[in-house]
Amino acid sequence: MRVYHASDCVVDSPDTEHSRDNLDFGRGFYVTTMKDQATSYAQRFMRRGRKAYVGEYDLDEGALASLDVLEFSSYDGQWLDFVMACRSGADDTSWDVVMGGIANDRVFTTVDLYFAGEITKEEALGRLAYVNPNDQLCFRTQRAINRALRFCGAEEVS
Template sequence: MKLYHGSTVDIPHVDLAKSKPNKDFGRAFYLSDDEQQALELAQFRAEFEETTPIVNVYEFDEALFEKFQIKRFEAYTEEWAHFIYDHRIEPNGRTLHDYDIVYGPIANDRIGAQITRYKQGYISFEEFLKRIQYIKGITFQYAFCTQRAIDKLIKQTSR
């Protein structure tokens, strides 16, 4: 399967240590099977950084999924929201699981404000779950969380 990573740089070799902490599923290399989604993310970053968008393309053999520890969230659920919340607020930026790959919906870009509202008691967890759902509709992401999994991504091209 083809997977895409929107960026402003070509990434021939993924270095997990360069991944940002406190993301939806922890420190990981995030990809999409939707090229348009990756392009939109790359364009957003490029506009912010005043540079050129780049979509990195990787190939991943789906048969390898059975060789990895994978966590799948097929929909917006309370478990998904707790998983994201815990990773977003983890004070040391640690990844709080042992999965090689996590697959699930992308959270809303304004999640930080919703975390603050929930932590301060202004909204319930049920309301938090509703508010962190992606505005443009449900879209999914793959988080490659271990070097072992990342090593199976085969770089194809950059666009």
């Protein structure tokens, strides 16, 4: 399966070292199965006056079977709790790969309100119930990257 990563440079050797802390699924190398989603995200770099690239990788789905994988199929309570733990730096789990919906602009607003204590968990889940998740896969360990991802190429976004 092909997956995509947006960056301001070509990432031919992905790693977990260059990730920011406190992201949706924690520190790691993030990809998506949706090329248009990666391209849209890459355009954020262009708006900051930087170059933008979408890297393409081959995901060995068979290799995922040998890894510790957590998958969320919807924006539910478990997803919300996990994202909150990761974003607050309180996640202490050791998953190799986490897959599920991305907190895009619409979802982020709801998550942010919940995180700030301005809405209840039930209200947040009610707002998220009708949102179709985009997808993201977070490779949280170098072992997972080495086993499951192979760089295929990159194109500059213009």
